[in-house]
């Protein structure tokens with residue numbers, strides 16, 4: 269088909285106008301042979317004629333294929349025209365589909381309208397009808413697709429928001445180990461990887477620090493068994509050592525095989541510490557009850573031994589007075605017995621303090637005063653004098669409403685003596701008081717040292733009675749056990765942070781509410 273060219277000054281010919289009509293509705297489809305034939309006929313008939321062509325659809329939509337827009341008067345004429353009518357040189361024919369009238373196609377020629385013109389116009393209108401229906405349907409479909417896409421987008425953003433709001437790391441991989449989802453939590457922190465970077469890559473590329481074989485085995489197991497896997501792992505990747513609970517959950521897109529694995533990583537360090545604290549507290553309570561029973565039993569034989577020792581001493585003195593030869597070593601033995609009985613008695617008393625701290629009278633206590641009093645008493649302690657002391661006492665510290673200052677001094681003293689022992693003669697002790705985050709932990713006193721620290725495995729044992737790493741005779745291992753008992757009796761708790769080779773912080777947290 270040849271399309272005659274038009275110069276910019278001459279109005280477009282009928283053929284150009286019709287070609288534009290058809291092109292508009294057939295942008296994506298090859299022209300039907302019949303349209304080509306009709307156009308060719310129209311071209312022959314209308315060539316070199318000045319003409320205007322309008323499509324006026326029932327819903328008021330007007331399309332004009334002319335040089336310049338149709339005038340309002342012309343449009344009114346087209347709208348008013350009935351089928352096949354002609355007025356003012358404008359002829360309109362209906363454009364209809366089998367079930368409805370779409371509109372009218374109107375033609376105006378500069379010469380009188382011939383019969384052929386009308387036939388051609390009708391032919392074109394008939395060809396145009398399905399195209400218009402098709403175009404309308406396309407438009408409708410486009411609107412529907414856009415609405416559906418927006419809805420899917422909304423749903424996707426909603427789901428994304430849910431998984432992003434969870435305080436756990438979450439990602440999903442498919443059977444090729446490619447990452448399909450990666451939540452916000454996994455983007456943050458020192459080990460964070462952005463979602464854009466992660467999505468589409470294999471999990472081995474992203475978690476390259478973890479042993480490939482192990483990671484793969486874990487995923488394969490979930491794919492193969494379809495069962496949830498759960499385990500805990502320790503990681504120091506983000507600074508401090510943290511404990512994570514990792515859960516791998518199988519996901520099935522269809523009915524049968526596992527298609528994806530969801531992995532959730534939850535930081536359970538605080539939960540685990542709380543749990544450990546609880547079992548530690550239960551253990552210590554059990555030891556306390558046991559110790560109380562045993563100590564009660566031991567007290568009586570100790571009193572008997574002490575009385576027998578005294579009796580023996582009197583007898584020996586008596587014999588000596590009567591001139592008998594009594595070796596000095598016998599008196600030495602008696603003194604040893606006396607001292608050792610005394611030592612046992614002290615241990616028993618201390619242990620009873622731990623298991624059943626004396627229910628001493630409680631009154632409001634200012635922890636700053638407790639700290640000052642302890643330092644005053646410590647002045648005479650040999651090892652302590654050589655150390656550097658840093659004192660940071662918060663002036664507005666809230667008082668502990670129910671406390672026993674004497675017992676709290678005993679606690680601080682035990683902590684400071686331990687700190688002193690841990691530093692072997694040189695280092696810094698920091699004694700700090702501050703208010704806590706909640707009334708339950710309202711007043712805090714901390715003793716920090718720069719000593720040898722405590723290994724993680726030992727941390728759970730240091731509050732047990734008789735646990736000591738000190739040389740025999742230098743420590744009984746009761747200091748912290750007694751502290752624990754006293755603080756417990758104050759409804760408070762003791763926390764320890766320690767790094768081997770760097771030092772430790774013992775923290776006593778006491779409530780500032782009445783109980």
Ligand SMILES: Nc1ncnc2c1ncn2[C@@H]1O[C@H](COP(=O)(O)OP(=O)(O)OP(=O)(O)O)[C@@H](O)[C@H]1O
Nearest residue numbers: 686687690721730736737738743744745746747748
């Ligand atoms: N500040 C500290 N730095 C390092 N290790 C510590 C510290 N405080 C306590 N420990 C460890 O905890 C153990 C138990 O302490 P605890 O005060 O209960 O007993 P002790 O000091 O050994 O003996 P006692 O206090 O009865 O004389 C210590 O032997 C030591 O190993």
Ligand SMILES: [Mg+2]
Nearest residue numbers: 682686747748
């Ligand atoms: Mg001690």
